[in-house]
Amino acid sequence: xxxxxxxxxxxxxxxxxxxxxxxxxxxxxxxxxxxxxxxxxxxxxxxxxxxxxxxxxxxxxxxxxxxxxxxxxxxxxxxxxxxxxxxxxxxxxxxxxxxxxxxxxxxxxxxxxxxxxxxxxxxxxxxxxxxxxxxxxxxxxxxxxxxxxxxxxxxxxxxxxxxxxxxxxxxxxxxxxxxxxxxxxxxxxxxxxxxxxxxxxxxxxxxxxxxxxxxxxxxxxxxxxxxxxxxxxxxxxxxxxxxxxxxxxxxxxxxxxxxxxxxxxxxxxxxxxxxxxxxxxxxxxxxxxxxxxxxxxxxxxxxxxxxxxxxxxxxxxxxxxxxxxxxxxxxxxxxxxxxxxxxxxxxxxxxxxxxxxxxxxxxxxxxxxxxxxxxxxxxxxxxxxxxxxxxxxxxxxxxxxxxxxxxxxxxxxxxxxxxxxxxxxxxxxxxxxxxxxxxxxxxxxxxxxxxxxxxxxxxxxxxxxxxxxxxxxxxxxxxx
Numbered sequence: 419x420x421x422x423x424x425x426x427x428x429x430x431x432x433x434x435x436x437x438x439x440x441x442x443x444x445x446x447x448x449x450x451x452x453x454x455x456x457x458x459x460x461x462x463x464x465x466x467x468x469x470x471x472x473x474x475x476x477x478x479x480x481x482x483x484x485x486x487x488x489x490x491x492x493x494x495x496x497x498x499x500x501x502x503x504x505x506x507x508x509x510x511x512x513x514x515x516x517x518x519x520x521x522x523x524x525x526x527x528x529x530x531x532x533x534x535x536x537x538x539x540x541x542x543x544x545x546x547x548x549x550x551x552x553x554x555x556x557x558x559x560x561x562x563x564x565x566x567x568x569x570x571x572x573x574x575x576x577x578x579x580x581x582x583x584x585x586x587x588x589x590x591x592x593x594x595x596x597x598x599x600x601x602x603x604x605x606x607x608x609x610x611x612x613x614x615x616x617x618x619x620x621x622x623x624x625x626x627x628x629x630x631x632x633x634x635x636x637x638x639x640x641x642x643x644x645x646x647x648x649x650x651x652x653x654x655x656x657x658x659x660x661x662x663x664x665x666x667x668x669x670x671x672x673x674x675x676x677x678x679x680x681x682x683x684x685x686x687x688x689x690x691x692x693x694x695x696x697x698x699x700x701x702x703x704x705x706x707x708x709x710x711x712x713x714x715x716x717x718x719x720x721x722x723x724x725x726x727x728x729x730x731x732x733x734x735x736x737x738x739x740x741x742x743x744x745x746x747x748x749x750x751x752x753x754x755x756x757x758x759x760x761x762x763x764x765x766x767x768x769x770x771x772x773x774x775x776x777x778x779x780x781x782x783x784x785x786x787x788x789x790x791x792x793x794x795x796x797x798x799x800x801x802x803x804x805x806x807x808x809x810x811x812x813x814x815x816x817x818x819x820x821x822x823x824x825x826x827x828x829x830x831x832x833x834x835x836x837x838x839x840x841x842x843x844x845x846x847x848x849x850x851x852x853x854x855x856x857x858x859x860x861x862x863x864x865x866x867x868x869x870x871x872x873x874x875x876x877x878x879x880x881x882x883x884x885x886x887x888x889x890x891x892x893x894x895x896x897x898x
Contacts, residue, residue, distance in 0.1 A: 429552075431529055433890070434529070434532075435527075438536065439515060439519060440529070441513070442511075442515040442518060442536065443511045443512070443515050444511070445511075445838065445842070446510055446511040446514045446515060446557065447508070447510065447511035448842065448843065449505045449510070449841070449845055450506055450510035451503070451507060451512065451849075452842075452845035452846055452848065452851050452878060453510075453552055453553075453554060453845070454847040454848060454849065454854050454872070454878045454881065454882075455500065455554060455878060456878055456879035456882070456883075456886045456887065456893065457553075457555070457557050457879055458485075458496075458555040458884075459496070459500055459553075459554050459879075459886035460890075460891050461485065462493070462496045462500055462523060462555070463497070463501065463891060464483075464888070464890070464891070466482065467493075467496070467500070467720035467776075468484070468488070470482065470485060470493065471493070471494070474643050474644075475487060475488070475489070475490065475644070475646065476491050476644065477645055478754035479649075479650075479651060479652050479653070480652070482646075483651070483652055483653040484651070484654055484792065486645075486646035487602075487641075487644060487646045487710050488599070488602075488640065488642060488643070488644030488646065488647065488723065489559060489599065489600055489601060489641070489891055490599045490640070490641070491562075491596060491599040491600055492558055492559040492562075492599065492600040492601060495509065495558040495562070496554065496558045496559070497620065499554055499558060499844075500554065500820070506554065506568055507599070508836055509558070509562075510557060510564055511810055513557075513561045513562045513565050513744070514539070514561060514565075514567065515540075516565040516566075516568075517561060517565040517568065517803070518535045518536055518538060518539075519535075520565060520568025520571075520572060520807065521534075521535035521538055521568070521807060521810065522735075523533040523572050523659065523712045524568060524571060524572055524575065524771065524807060525807065525810045525811060525814060526814060528534075528814070528825045528883045529824075529827050530550065530814060530817060530823060530826065531810060531814055532829070533827055533830045533831050533834060534572075534810050534814075534830065535810070536834055537605040537830060537833070537834055537837075539551060539681070539837065540837040540841065541679075541680040541681040541682060541836070542799075542802070543679055543680070543684065543734075543802075544672070544678070544730075544734055544876055545674055545733075545734035545795035545798075546674075546795060546798075546799045546802060547677060547876065547877070548734060548876055548877075548878075548879060548880070548881065549795055549796050549799070549879065550735070550792065550796065550799050551877065552722075552877045552878060553846075553879035555879075556796055556799075556879070558600075558756040559601045560600070560601060560602050560604075560646075560796055560799050560800065562600055563596070563598070563600040563601060563604040563605075563608075563707070564604060564799075564800050564803050565571075566593055566596065566597035567604070567607070567611060568588060569593065570593055570597075570611070570630055571611070571771070571774070573586070573590065573613050574627070575771065577624060577626070582624075582626060586802075587626045587629045588629070588631035589626070590626040590627075590628065590629050590633065591629040591632060591633040592633065593609055593630065593633065594612065594630045594631070594633025594636075594637060594764070595628075595634075595637045596636040596637075597634075597637070598633070598634055598636075598637025598638060598640075598641065598642065599637055599640065599698035600641075601797075602641065602785075603782055603785050603786065603794075603797045603800060604782075604800055605634075605637055605641050605642075606638065606781070606785055607781050607782050607785075607803065608634040608638075609631065609634045609635060609638060609779060610777070610778070610781040611630075611634070611774075612627070612630050612631030612634045612635075613631065613776060614630060614774055614777060614778075615627050615630070615631075616628070616848040618770055618774075623868050624897045631744055633833070636683065638837045640655075643744070654791060654792070655789075655790045655791040656788045656789055656790060657788060658788065662790060663787050663788065665747070666787070666790065666793060667748055667787060668744040668747065668748030669736065669739060669744045669789070670735050670736075670743050670793055671783075671786060671793065671798065672748050672751045673736075673747070673752060674734075674795040674798035675783055675798050675801055676751040676754060676755070677718065677721065677722065677736075677747060677751065678722070678723070679802060680719070680722055682805060682806060682809045683715070683718045684715065684718075684719070684807040685807070685812075685813050686758065686812050686851070687711050687712070687714050687715040687718075688711075688715065688816075689812035689813045689815070689816035689817075690707075690710040690711045690758075690761050690816075691708050691712055691715075693815060694707040694810070694814040695706050695708060695763075695765075696816075697764070697765075702764055710880045711757075712756060714750075714754055714757065714779075717750065720868035721747065725878075730844075731789075731794070732733070732880040732881045732883060732894065733771075733794060734795055735793075735795075742776070744779060744863050752870070753830060756806065759776060760864055761812070762776055762808070765815065766811065766815075769811070772808060773809045773813075775805070775808050776804075777802040779801045779804045779805055779808075782797065782800045782801050782804075783801050785797075786798065805853040814876075828870060830845075835867060843893065844877050845872045845877060847873055848872040848874050848878060849872060849873075849878050851870075851872045852872050855868060855870050855872075856868070856887065856889075856892040856893075856895075857896060861889055861892070862889040862890070862896065863889070863893065864889050864890045868884040868887055869884070869885065871884070
């Protein structure tokens with residue numbers, strides 16, 4: 419009887435899984451149709467973008483600032499997606515779906531892991547939602563490269579049991595080269611990923627491991643030999659001053675790295691507590707580790723409630739925050755990272771992928787520590803992808819023998835449907851409201867300015883600052 423139920427469930431899973439990915443493609447395609455351009459999107463759509471496209475993305479600092487860079491594919495994709503909606507819809511749908519597919523394949527092909535992977539988008543903190551999910555310029559530079567990195571990790575994992583043909587060596591070379599031409603932090607992280615894989619396999623290194631590292635290095639050389647990185651920049655700056663590094667971390671970046679990721683923190687800490695309670699540890703060790711996990715859980719719920727009294731700016735950082743609070747928060751975040759690392763050691767000591775995710779998070783965040791300008795949340799989206807993989811592994815392990823696991827999967831599926839529908843409704847409502855306010859000849863001819871915001875400001879970049887809309891674009895939109 420049990421075998422019949424299991425077989426029926428497996429058949430149902432084989433049907434549901436491809437269906438969900440088809441639905442994902444459709445969902446994100448429609449979602450992208452409703453995305454409202456903002457800020458830099460219009461820069462790349464207009465004459466500045468055309469100039470940079472025809473001058474290898476190099477222009478004077480006074481005019482082009484940080485847009486004069488080596489993000490060859492990211493910049494090109496931004497221009498194409500702003501000019502051709504079909505390309506925009508396809509790109510958005512394919513790369514978001516590929517990212518979710520990567521999360522699922524790397525976490526085990528179960529229904530629970532599938533649903534958790536699809537929930538990824540809807541667990542994004544407001545900063546990532548505003549800067550990545552609903553902003554074209556953020557999406558094109560950050561989602562494709564990390565999705566491609568997950569594909570490579572999956573290939574490496576699959577290659578342990580499957581022999582690839584000779585074309586894989588060229589495939590990983592191209593994969594790495596493409597992935598390295600979007601954003602600087604991921605370009606460097608790819609090199610680290612290639613090195614970590616080779617170190618792990620050592621005497622069993624395969625040629626496609628080497629060609630991935632080679633492609634990553636070539637991509638880095640291509641990017642960083644760009645003239646835009648040479649000379650003094652009015653947009654980019656780094657610091658090696660320990661005091662400034664700590665100040666930026668404590669007052670700004672650690673919130674994006676740790677504190678604001680409430681859903682992930684709750685899930686990972688509860689999972690660790692469950693694993694500790696079930697583990698064959700002494701009573702003393704169990705008690706100490708459980709108290710630590712629940713202590714962190716209580717702290718992060720409480721601090722997020724407390725921080726609501728401080729207003730976030732349109733870039734989702736604090737203009738002013740008490741030094742005592744920020745320093746305490748920064749220290750606690752480091753203690754949490756240490757605790758998660760120790761928990762990986764306890765429960766996944768020989769799990770190479772878990773250590774890889776942990777190291778990749780560190781590599782990406784380590785680069786961001788030295789950036790003093792511009793400081794924004796987008797680089798931390800890359801760390802969130804890898805920490806989400808860590809969270810999924812902890813949760814799946816904690817739920818492994820959970821009696822009501824199928825019920826939990828069903829509940830999470832219901833949450834996915836409700837939240838997914840809610841997001842789509844918000845995007846549609848904003849889209850209609852935006853068309854109503856910009857479809858005004860006085861506005862798009864430059865005679866009056868916008869005075870109304872869309873209903874859900876968080877779902878337009880920089881909270882729908884009115885000066886980030888460009889009349890010329892909408893004049894072209896309505897008169898083409």
